[in-house]
Amino acid sequence: MLLASETTEKTTVKILLVEDDERITLALAEALTDQHYVVDIASDGQQGWDFVELFFYDLNDTGIGIAPEHLCTYLTQQEHDNVTN
Numbered sequence: 001m002l003l004a005s006e007t008t009e010k011t012t013v014k015i016l017l018v019e020d021d022e023r024i025t026l027a028l029a030e031a032l033t034d035q036h037y038v039v040d041i042a043s044d045g046q047q048g049w050d051f052v053e054l055f056f057y058d059l060n061d062t063g064i065g066i067a068p069e070h071l072c073t074y075l076t077q078q079e080h081d082n083v084t085n
Contacts, residue, residue, distance in 0.1 A: 012036075012037075012038045013037050013038065013058045013059070014037075014038045014039075014040070014055070014056070014057045014058050014059075015032055015037050015038065015039050015040070015057060015058065015059045015060075015061065016039075016040050016041075016042065016048060016051050016052065016055075016057040016059070016060045016061070017029060017032075017039060017040070017041050017042070017061050018042045018043075018044070018045065018047070018048035018060070018061065019041075019042075019043070019061070020043055020044060022043075025041055025043070028061070029041055040055070040057075048060075
């Protein structure tokens with residue numbers, strides 16, 4: 001699986017999955033990579049936070065209840081900034 005953090009191609013859609021259920025994560029990641037999306041996986045909110053501080057994602061999918069509030073706020077602001085700029 002190619003990680004979003006390992007690619008420099010600008011046309012690739014990069015997705016961050018933040019999910020603590022490994023079965024769900026692996027199924028989603030496999031389905032998305034089969035469709036040629038590039039996927040990074042974080043198993044908790046802190047890992048998700050670490051990824052979003054380093055990389056830009058076109059889509060962030062966060063499992064219910066595992067992302068700290070500051071991560072959700074940051075992602076919302078990042079999305080708003082990208083739409084308005």
